[in-house]
Amino acid sequence: MVVRSRRTVTPEGERPLAVAVRGGVIAALRPYDEPPAAEESADLGDLPLLPGLVDSHVHVNEPGRTHWEGFATATRAAAAGGVTTIVDMPLNSLPPTVDVAALDVKRKAAEGRCHVDVAFWGGAIPGNLADLRPLHEAGVAGVKCFLSPSGVDEFPALDRDGLRAALAEVATFDGLLIAHAEDPALLSEPGGPAYGDFLGSRPQEAERRAVEQVIELAAETGARAHIVHVSAAACVEPLRAARTAGVRVTAETCPHYLTLAAEQVTGPAYKCCPPIREAANRDALWRALADGVLMGIVSDHSPSTPDLKVPDFAAAWGGISSLQVGLPVVWTAARARGHGLADVARWMAEGPARLAGLPGKGAIREGDDADLVAFDPDAEFTVDVAELHHRNPVSPYHGARLAGVVRTTWLRGTPVDFATPRGRLLTRGAR
Numbered sequence: 001m002v003v004r005s006r007r008t009v010t011p012e013g014e015r016p017l018a019v020a021v022r023g024g025v026i027a028a029l030r031p032y033d034e035p036p037a038a039e040e041s042a043d044l045g046d047l048p049l050l051p052g053l054v055d056s057h058v059h060v061n062e063p064g065r066t067h068w069e070g071f072a073t074a075t076r077a078a079a080a081g082g083v084t085t086i087v088d089m090p091l092n093s094l095p096p097t098v099d100v101a102a103l104d105v106k107r108k109a110a111e112g113r114c115h116v117d118v119a120f121w122g123g124a125i126p127g128n129l130a131d132l133r134p135l136h137e138a139g140v141a142g143v144k145c146f147l148s149p150s151g152v153d154e155f156p157a158l159d160r161d162g163l164r165a166a167l168a169e170v171a172t173f174d175g176l177l178i179a180h181a182e183d184p185a186l187l188s189e190p191g192g193p194a195y196g197d198f199l200g201s202r203p204q205e206a207e208r209r210a211v212e213q214v215i216e217l218a219a220e221t222g223a224r225a226h227i228v229h230v231s232a233a234a235c236v237e238p239l240r241a242a243r244t245a246g247v248r249v250t251a252e253t254c255p256h257y258l259t260l261a262a263e264q265v266t267g268p269a270y271k272c273c274p275p276i277r278e279a280a281n282r283d284a285l286w287r288a289l290a291d292g293v294l295m296g297i298v299s300d301h302s303p304s305t306p307d308l309k310v311p312d313f314a315a316a317w318g319g320i321s322s323l324q325v326g327l328p329v330v331w332t333a334a335r336a337r338g339h340g341l342a343d344v345a346r347w348m349a350e351g352p353a354r355l356a357g358l359p360g361k362g363a364i365r366e367g368d369d370a371d372l373v374a375f376d377p378d379a380e381f382t383v384d385v386a387e388l389h390h391r392n393p394v395s396p397y398h399g400a401r402l403a404g405v406v407r408t409t410w411l412r413g414t415p416v417d418f419a420t421p422r423g424r425l426l427t428r429g430a431r
């Protein structure tokens with residue numbers, strides 16, 4: 001099979017190329033005008049061809065809270081949004097993925113239901129230190145911990161000593177610990193039901209202090225650590241200094257922190273933790289992406305049923321659904337800021353693939369999986385939650401006018417048809 005595009009997005013930039021696929025793998029990259037002979041071919045002309053995106057931060061919630069989201073619905077949404085690999089978070093499903101037995105339960109729930117490839121994070125909670133190495137050996141991408149309450153009782157947070165112990169443990173097998181970084185000592189109960197009350201209860205300083213703690217303990221233990229969903233501009237300078245000092249800490253952000261603002265919040269569809277902050281905060285996050293202090297953009301797709309999104313920001317479920325629309329949301333804003341498709345591919349495919357230890361994913365490169373997306377960057381559409389594959393029709397992007405439409409998504413060389421689940425369950429480092 002050959003897919004040709006004059007705008008094939010590679011790690012070296014946009015190139016006129018013919019992508020030859022054999023056995024689900026990119027067998028060769030040839031000049032656009034010299035495609036190799038093939039049984040099947042698609043010529044996209046000037047329509048860009050992107051690598052399939054890798055979303056390393058998705059809460060699928062199956063088993064246990066499948067009514068919030070499940071593997072079939074989440075992976076259909078992913079494919080429709082140009083995402084060909086997701087990495088599932090260890091909490092909100094039941095049991096949480098905090099030991100190998102729970103990972104097996106999760107993998108059985110996913111088996112045969114996935115329309116894109118799926119890898120898994122494990123969890124680090126108080127009392128499961130001895131499970132971290134077995135989880136690593138079973139192929140999780142790494143282990144996730146919370147430094148503040150997670151929102152679900154079965155996944156408690158680590159305190160400072162627990163964080164140090166978890167980092168010291170993952171350092172013994174050169175694993176990866178990823179952290180939800182808000183310092184609980186600097187969080188408070190919202191003083192009322194309004195968005196301003198909620199935002200005031202989770203200040204930038206809480207994020208910055210927690211990020212500094214992870215940096216300090218990663219430096220002390222030599223472990224590799226990663227900060228999930230950075231929302232606060234105040235975290236950028238500590239992260240930059242850590243990188244300069246050679247501490248092994250990376251960080252990501254999310255579409256909502258880059259494109260939404262506290263000033264425009266209209267209801268609980270916008271609630272997430274850490275919170276969406278003031279518009280002025282976003283510029284620093286975009287600059288940090290441009291200079292590499294933030295390595296990627298991932299959805300933190302964390303749905304619930306609509307009844308939990310009550311119109312009281314103190315009580316509503318915190319989580320934003322955006323798996324299917326993350327690419328156009330980011331592209332619309334990135335383009336307005338002068339970024340190109342190669343930047344978006346670096347942030348939404350290559351970076352997360354490297355973070356999660358998934359060789360063969362995240363780039364259009366000879367030898368990699370032929371996960372490809374035909375993407376029309378100029379076509380516009382209006383988001384209608386009722387038309388998304390997400391299980392529950394809740395989204396802060398409902399009604400938004402966005403640029404960028406996914407035309408076709410290929411998973412290992414085969415177009416996703418939304419009926420036949422061809423996704424594989426991935427283990428870290430495996431091809």
Ligand SMILES: [Zn+2]
Nearest residue numbers: 057089300302
């Ligand atoms: Zn999350």
